[in-house]
Amino acid sequence: MEHPQRVDELSPSGTPQSAAAAPLAAAAPPAVAATSLPPLPNLPASDVQFLRPQDPHYADLLPAANKLTQLAPALRAVCKTEHAVAVMVDWVRSNGLNFAVRCGGHSYEGLSQSTDVAIDVRGLQQITVDKASNIVTAGSGVSLFELYSALAAQGLALQAGSCPTVGISGHLTGGGHGLLARSHGLTCDGLQQATIVDAQARTLQADASSEPDLYWACRGGGGGSFGIATEFRISVFPLKTALVFGVSWTLSRAHAAQLFAAWQDWAPNAPSDITSIMKVGPAGNGLISMRCIGQSVGSESALRTELKHLTSLQAPSSALTVRSLGFLDAIKHFAGPLDYESILMKAKSDYVLTPLPASGIAAMMAAVAPLAPGAIALLCDSYGGKIADVAADATAFPRRAGTQYCIQYFSSWSRAADTATHRAQVARVYAAMRPFMPGASYVNYCDLDLDDYATAYWGDNLGRLVAVKQQYDPDDLFHHAQSVPLSVPDV
Ligand SMILES: Cc1cc2nc3c(=O)[nH]c(=O)nc-3n(C[C@H](O)[C@H](O)[C@H](O)COP(=O)(O)OP(=O)(O)OC[C@H]3O[C@@H](n4cnc5c(N)ncnc54)[C@H](O)[C@@H]3O)c2cc1C
Structure with a gap:
């Protein structure tokens, strides 16, 4: 199994940088003491589970993906019904309570964390698959793997993250x-309808004909700005197998730059069957580790021919592997641990909207090479293909035709004492790339x-997002x- 965001994979020694060994970051004590909360709404256990710090299962739902951001709310309301979400929205609004x-809980910066109230949708777990229309209706609290598993059982698949x-x-x-982004688009591109509880605690169906502006905003506008989604209806597609591939190199800076330039030329323009990620990191002794992983829904011979753009340029340090796997096994191959992982981490991102010049690639390699193995990974997700088929203003997600790839500057570490060092390393590599970047980042x-x-x-x-915000959450x-702010910032 390999996880695109596992930095340790890039270490030539293979030394795991297990985050599991990290001490738990202290979850800040609630700012509102649970005892000083107003009386809780009168909802049955079939609608909501209320969890306060003294409750036995309180700690179970506490972990956040980024341990640095984890907060302990005075009240977590795990909503099991849309009615419960509406009642909770009305309750926090009428009592003037802070909430998230x-x-x-995978927000890198803890934007779903609160010391006061967490309205938690993880009780909304139902998944219904309609094979006749290839539409899945999913409660807004499901994880990607729960969705993938339900779909794979029906021979169906969804394009989403790893x-x-x-x-x-x-x-x-x-x-x-x-x-599957280049072959099938972004996850938001499959959205047919979202059910949203708005600031007035009304339930709205947002789709192409009803609340079309809200529907537009739900596809790329990010979470937590317009209301609380309780259900999504998403188009899915039949997919039995996919090819998974991976190939690695350890190279000098100059050779790494040459290979990266070749990947940059190839990956956003490759046949849309193929989606690849190039991972760049320090290999020690001033060398660069590069690993290209990906998936194809096309033929193996075509994939192997395409990958010669890379393998014929520089001899791999570990040979190309290509395997045909069932959809769920292909997901597991890249998924990493299936249990919830809470790690110490920092990430930043850039969209590359025109190919990086040679000087930009050289700056990348110069910034990465001196670092210790495992210090950072630059994860470059290729765009183009079906992502680019959607007009830039058709959904709120703006990075469409012409976008080459997204770079994520990612670091995770195991000892809290190393936090400042790792954050500074990420900041330094990111700073080195400023002269070459257009200032576009990924909201996720x-x-x-x-x-x-x-x-x-x-x-x-x-x-337009600001106008939707003014309309639905003034x-x-x-x-x-x-x-999303209520006015366009004057920067
Ligand atoms: C280990 C890891 C791997 C990742 N891999 C990928 C990847 O492969 N591809 C990719 O594109 N991204 C990836 N991401 C980023 C991920 O897509 C974002 O962090 C995403 O926002 C997480 O969603 P969440 O529901 O888990 O997070 P949360 O922290 O629960 O929520 C994120 C935001 O959405 C809001 N929100 C949550 N629920 C609702 C709701 N029901 N209605 C309205 N707003 C809501 C929250 O308030 C918050 O602002 C990864 C992140 C991590 C930590």
Whole structure:
């Protein structure tokens, strides 16, 4: 199994940098003591599970993917019905309480965390597959793996990310790219309808004909800005098998730059059957480790021919492997641990909108090479293909035709004492790339260091998103550190 975001894979020694050994980050004590909360809404256990710090199962639902962001709410309301979500929205609004909306808890910056109230949709777990229409109806609390498993049992598949415990809510509303992205588009591109509880606690059906602006915003506008999604209806497709591939190199800076240039030329323009990720990291002794992984829904011979763009240029240090796997096994192959992982981490991102010049690639290699193996991984997700078939203003997700790839600068570590060092390393590599980058970032790789996050995430779609925010949430009830603002920032 390999996980695109596991930095340790890039270590030539294979030394695992197990985050599991890390001490639990202290979850901040609730700012609102559970005892000083107003009386809780009168809801039966079939609608909601209330969890306060003294409750036996309180700790079970606490972990956040990024341990650095984990907070302990005075109240977690695990909603099992849309009615419960509506009642909770009404309750937090009428009592003026701070709250966050949580699904899978994979927000890199903890935008689903609160010390006061967490409205948690993980009780919304139903999944219904309609094989006649190839539509899945999923409660907004399911994880990607739960969805993949239900679909695979019916011979169906969904295009979404590789981490099994990511929640559908944050992932889909922010876009969602994975190893079927070039063949089938982003996760948000399959959305047919979202059920949303708005700031007035009304239930809205957002689709192409009803609440079309809200439907538009749900596809790339990110989570936590317009209301609470309770259900998604998503188009899926038959897929029995997929080819998974991987090939690695350990190279000098100059050779690594040559190979990266070849990947950059090839990957966004390859046949749309093929989606690849190029991982770049330090290999020690000033060398660069590169690994190209991916999936294809085309033929093996065509894939092998295409990969010669890379393998004929530089001799791999570990030979190309290509395997045909059933859809769920292909997911597991890249998924990493299926159990919820909570790690210490930092990430930043860039969209490359025109190919990097040679000087930009050289700067990347120069910034990475001196670092210790495992210090950082640059994970480059190829775009193009079906992602580019959707117009840039057709959904709130703006990075369409012309977008080459997304770079994620990712680091995870196991000792809390190393946090400052790792964050500084990520910041230094990111800084080295500033002269070559257009200032576009991925909302699902949220980053509190961004000066103007709204422009970085939504570019030319920001104005319409602001108008949707004004229409559906004029009092900014659904607010977090990087929610859609009520006006276009004057930067
Ligand atoms: C290990 C790991 C691997 C990842 N891999 C990929 C990948 O392969 N591809 C990719 O595109 N991204 C990937 N991501 C990023 C992931 O898509 C985002 O972090 C996503 O937003 C997580 O969604 P969530 O529901 O798990 O997170 P949460 O933290 O629960 O929510 C994220 C945001 O959505 C809001 N939200 C949650 N539920 C709702 C709801 N029901 N209604 C409205 N708003 C809601 C929250 O308030 C928050 O602002 C990965 C992240 C991690 C940590």
